[in-house]
Amino acid sequence: MPVDVPPPSSDKPTGADGSVPTGRRIPEATVARLPVYQRILEELLRSGTSTVSSELLGAAAQVNAAKVRKDLSLLGSFGTRGAGYDVAFLVEQIDHQLGLDRDWTVAIAGVGNLGRALARSQGFAARNFEVVALVDTDASIIGERIDGVEVRHPDDLPAIAESTPLAIGVITTPAPVAQRVADLLIEAGVRSLLNFAPRVLDVPDDVFLRYVDLSMELQVMSFYQARRLDHEAGGRMPIIRSVGLSPGGRR
Amino acid sequence: MPVDVPPPSSDKPTGADGSVPTGRRIPEATVARLPVYQRILEELLRSGTSTVSSELLGAAAQVNAAKVRKDLSLLGSFGTRGAGYDVAFLVEQIDHQLGLDRDWTVAIAGVGNLGRALARSQGFAARNFEVVALVDTDASIIGERIDGVEVRHPDDLPAIAESTPLAIGVITTPAPVAQRVADLLIEAGVRSLLNFAPRVLDVPDDVFLRYVDLSMELQVMSFYQARRLDHEAGGRMPIIRSVGLSPGGRR
DNA sequence: GTGTGTGAACTTGTTCACAGCG
DNA sequence: CGCTGTGAACAAGTTCACACAC
Structure with a gap:
């Protein structure tokens, strides 16, 4: 269930055009991926990388590059065509979207x-x-x-x-x-x-x-590893988001 | 990416017809939900409940009853029309599917x-x-x-x-x-x-x-709570599977 | 040329609604 | 009559492919 993005709240006057799009809706699948991007971007930041392409970020996050672009474009136009995304700026934007810029x-x-x-x-x-x-x-x-x-x-x-x-x-x-x-x-x-x-x-x-069930991930692993053992066939384990799953919140 | 269910491997000669369907494919969304059902079923078992309907299980898992039925029917025909599912038997079947019946x-x-x-x-x-x-x-x-x-x-x-x-x-x-x-x-x-x-x-x-990132759930919470604080509007937090998300598996 | 941003095609997942079994 | 099992309709999410900005 998507959620309204808050009105402009224009801080961060920035590279592109001081964006932060107005009443956009962010699909929950995207919200769930933002922390993943976050973590990778922070690692890139520490290693001194200042720019990243959707291709690279996607590879690290095990996500299709187009998906990365679509996700990020939902938050605003943060990339530079031909160059990629500014890592530090992106971290800031995602932090802001996730509400991590408040305590x-x-x-x-x-x-x-x-x-x-x-x-x-x-x-x-x-x-x-x-x-x-x-x-x-x-x-x-x-x-x-x-x-x-x-x-x-x-x-x-x-x-x-x-x-x-x-x-x-x-x-x-x-x-x-x-x-x-x-x-x-x-x-x-x-x-x-x-x-x-x-x-x-x-x-x-x-x-x-x-x-959160700490053993939930193991259970999913068990499923796929059992398959693999059972018939050493096309047992590719897909990337599932899980663990946190479970009776949660409201409907 | 769905995965082949292993061939019959018929142990569990059972209620319905000793099922465990042949080369069925189990969607990953379903696999991710099985541990959730598991947990609830085990709790029901402890409390002495012997039969459960898709409606009840769905309510506890915060999942649509039809989804529960579809998920379970993918594993085999385990329910009894008019009565519901046998809790103990269901736990056994899911354990088996998840590979939790081996060490x-x-x-x-x-x-x-x-x-x-x-x-x-x-x-x-x-x-x-x-x-x-x-x-x-x-x-x-x-x-x-x-x-x-x-x-x-x-x-x-x-x-x-x-x-x-x-x-x-x-x-x-x-x-x-x-x-x-x-x-x-x-x-x-x-x-x-x-x-x-x-x-x-x-x-x-x-x-x-x-x-697994233990703070990932908190980040998603942060997102929705921030929305709620920003405009005390329709800030319903959807149920997202997450945490476990992240660069995972292969592609 | 390079890599973003995005409509449009496609795939996956969800919900509905109802036939049919116990 | 109650509740499962499931095709068919629908919704969400993903991928493609390409125009366009740098």
């Missing part, structure tokens, strides 16, 4: 291995996802500091939210307490939830909810 | 928080993904045991593989060493790689490669 506060519920991994993740920090709250019920963990953030009890969430509004909640608790912790997060003002716990959650209609 | 050995490279989280993950154990090797270069970690598996040096991979063939490799190392560790895993016989490191990998054509 998002994140609360992580469940400070086990996964919670810690996420809290320290470069991918979070680099993209303006600021982990501002860590909660866990385990008394031996409460009080511990992870990257300067103190682990507190879930019951403190409302208090925490009072001083720092919480935008996104991440649930990395065991399944049995996932629903309860989701309720607390929502009560504390969280409007988007990312659930790693293997439990279907019940949330109000206006809360964005997405599920 | 997969998994090697995890990088025993940080994420590596540990995965090694201990219920989702892995429950689906016949057996973690048989853990490697890390950090001397202070080598020798440690996690769920009975000793952490060893990546250079030992060939030796490990000799006693236990490795099917799948999971990379949870820092980005700079991801390529090197991928090479070692492949040398040790791994034919499928799941890469959590933010690095584009170069692997031979016959190795399945998939990328």
Whole structure:
């Protein structure tokens, strides 16, 4: 389901014509690919590449070059014919489209291995996802500091939210307490939830909810590798976007 | 790109007619949804439900009931008209289709928080993904045991593989060493790689490669939440499969 | 010449609606 | 009568191919 792009909001007076097209619709398939391009572009940026063609970006992202061009043209006319795309500018534009040029506060519920991994993740920090709250019920963990953030009890969430509004909640608790912790997060003002716990959650209609299953990718791999083993035939594994799939959000 | 279903291989003489259709093709969109159904069916099984309708399963998976029926009918005629699907039987069939009824050995490279989280993950154990090797270069970690598996040096991979063939490799190392560790895993016989490191990998054509970016879901969330904040309009967040997306497989 | 931007052709995936089985 | 299984209509997404800007 495509979504309206916000009105001009013209910052970034730029190369082409200061674009950012007006009420364009961005297909969800494109939205799902933007983070992929992002990651590659950032890697190119680090390696000092200043310009990239749709062909090259497509090769790195395992995506047809025409698709890359179409995706990018949906955001605006950012390329230069004959030359390609300016990497730094493109990163900026995609960041803007994804809303990554604003700060998002994140609360992580469940400070086990996964919670810690996420809290320290470069991918979070680099993209303006600021982990501002860590909660866990385990008394031996409460009080511990992870990257300067103190682990507190879930019951403190409302208090925490009072001083720092919480935008996104991440649930990395065991399944049995996932629903309860989701309720607390929502009560504390969280409007988007990312659930790693293997439990279907019940949330109000206006809360964005997405599920992640770390074993889901492995399951898809299993499918294709089994095929390959079964009949060493044309067992090409296609590129599927998945994992994040699952009972998510609303319809 | 759809894939041939293996020939009859008739075990499971069953309710309907002992089906498992012959050379059917399963669309990748369907393959990506099977793990979702799986998870819900397992939850139903635990709660003692023995029969489920496409309507109910669809509601839980946030998927149109017709889509559920079409997906399942691609695997075979597993339902009973007027009654619905037998949950236990369906789980078995999907497990079989996904190749989850055989054992997969998994090697995890990088025993940080994420590596540990995965090694201990219920989702892995429950689906016949057996973690048989853990490697890390950090001397202070080598020798440690996690769920009975000793952490060893990546250079030992060939030796490990000799006693236990490795099917799948999971990379949870820092980005700079991801390529090197991928090479070692492949040398040790791994034919499928799941890469959590933010690095584009170069692997031979016959190795399945998939990328997971834990922040990717958050980025998509950011997109839709930003839209919603910008113009409190029809900001419905669609259900996108993503995260796992990314430079994957071959083309 | 080189590589973008994009209509138009095509492929894949989704939904509808209903026949037919239990 | 309820619910599956599926052809047929529809919608979304992808690829092609080429005009056009640099």
